[in-house]
């Protein structure tokens with residue numbers, strides 16, 4: 001469809017988007033109404049914002065708060081109430097003194113008409129970025145569709161679109177001056193390109209995409225072509241974007257792994273990614289350095305016609321607004337935690353959790369609570385809604401999601417449909433996605449959504465709240481807000497941390513107990529795979545005398561307890577090659593490569609090289625991941641690029657005398673037929689691309705290697721990636737791969753002969 005005719009230049013009026021929203025029917029049989037998509041801004045109007053001394057940054061006053069320049073009357077900012085402008089830079093209108101809960105009584109008792117306004121003040125569909133319809137490329141090329149045209153109901157015989165996105169990556173600020181220009185409220189025209197990022201109401205510098213947090217949502221139909229121009233304006237930073245869950249068949253060089261599938265995009269450069277998405281709930285994020293944790297992520301939804309989803313009969317709506325992206329959040333740059341400190345702000349644990357970039361923060365030292373808006377999902381009584389949850393955490397904390405008064409029917413994970421199971425709470429790990437159906441079958445009202453950080457996040461009790469609201473009902477839940485320690489009753493747990501997966505139980509469902517809703521290639525279930533790979537992983541702990549030898553500069557992470565560690569998979573710590581494997585293979589010294597069977601001579605306990613395992617094209621591959629880290633509360637989620645694998649087994653040693661599993665013991669269990677494998681006819685192991693290996697346990701994966709390429713397999717914890725918990729699976733040979741596009745950027749070392757003069 002031609003874009004430029006349909007899309008006048010911004011800003012839009014609210015009413016226009018109400019009409020537009022009613023077209024966003026994503027399942028043919030459902031009629032979407034504007035109220036399903038609207039959120040209310042009412043409860044963060046009024047209230048008296050109190051001069052706020054920012055004790056959130058290590059006790060120092062923030063250098064630059066949001067200053068109320070027009071304290072009263074009819075200007076766009078006055079709805080914050082009275083803010084003492086004399087308080088100067090440290091006044092923060094999103095702070096309130098109440099320590100009693102996220103919303104004070106004042107905020108609850110002031111209902112205003114609902115606003116069709118969603119994330120980041122952008123109108124209509126949360127995180128769909130309407131501003132990019134104003135980009136030059138869209139105006140120039142009439143074959144391209146804008147983001148909001150692509151987020152549509154998918155029909156069987158509709159021609160595919162080319163969906164165009166422009167991402168501008170920058171250094172940016174939470175609560176920057178943009179919030180004085182266009183923080184939305186009910187009475188003023190809201191700009192659909194409002195650039196105010198609120199996050200949890202705590203000022204900090206971030207990295208942003210199109211000045212949004214999360215960045216723009218990519219929502220398309222299967223068979224659409226997605227084109228994303230990534231324009232890097234982060235001063236002095238390089239970047240790549242990985243499309244997590246997208247298999248990149250035929251576009252392997254757009255997988256976004258630095259020095260594996262491309263050279264990083266330099267500051268000032270634009271790199272055009274183009275791919276066709278496999279269906280499901282996915283997300284995109286920076287795969288370079290620690291940038292993901294500073295804000296470079298966003299959702300991807302690839303929808304199908306209802307006839308192609310085996311679970312479509314279970315829901316009435318699959319709305320663009322019911323994407324639920326969870327992220328962990330720091331109040332400083334991620335680099336402050338890497339390699340890590342010994343005294344103040346040790347470890348890598350986040351301060352907070354965000355739902356679609358939103359939330360509130362309670363300062364544990366003062367009890368001050370910010371009053372930024374919580375995420376609201378609106379539903380209509382009697383209807384059934386598909387929610388698409390994305391765990392975009394970077395830290396090691398699992399996230400637990402619970403909806404007050406509502407069951408969750410899990411229908412897909414990592415984009416792949418499963419036979420429906422009903423649970424009350426879902427625990428997920430970094431990189432995982434869970435799609436579930438919620439039926440609006442409770443008393444029309446407002447209900448809490450609680451997202452708790454588990455594991456190490458229990459120390460700071462990091463959690464976030466959101467609201468599930470029935471249209472035309474109250475805006476605020478009638479129950480007290482759940483706290484970290486007294487939460488919503490958890491009931492049946494999806495993905496229990498105890499990993500007791502091979503015994504009957506009615507309090508939990510393991511991933512390995514889910515059943516695939518699709519047909520499985522029988523070759524996957526054969527007794528003997530063509531290739532079987534055991535991959536134990538652990539940390540190597542440096543003695544300081546070894547690490548700080550003069551003239552050596554080995555990388556390390558200071559773990560929460562102060563250990564200086566690197567990661568090992570099969571006793572190797574992954575190092576990037578100096579040039580991309582996919583495009584400059586011949587530029588790489590073959591000595592750079594290694595694996596468990598080919599260790600470089602003199603490679604010690606901290607063996608560092610480009611860990612690569614070769615796999616024949618079309619082989620049936622089995623991978624057994626064995627946790628040799630053995631830290632209670634730490635289960636590592638492994639993500640494979642280019643594929644969804646079948647999870648055929650999850651478990652721990654059945655041998656009661658074995659306190660710690662390791663490679664040798666896992667091999668022994670395998671010989672004795674004691675590793676859990678669900679390979680019987682009708683076992684239907686679920687397909688996923690990210691799975692947590694239970695601590696002191698193992699996971700068994702299988703896939704048929706039909707997608708040639710260089711595919712990263714790695715722990716999805718951000719700080720573990722940067723210390724080497726990665727391995728590249730090379731499927732097939734270079735001859736099996738499509739050539740990289742013309743003028744694909746190159747990079748590498750520059751080491752010419754030294755000239756005398």
Ligand SMILES: NCCC(=O)NCCc1ccc(O)c(O)c1
Pocket residue numbers: 348396456539540541559560563565629631634719
């Ligand atoms: N028995 C060996 C001690 C050890 O391996 N210490 C590392 C613990 C660790 C590392 C990284 C993390 O991110 C983390 O949370 C914890």
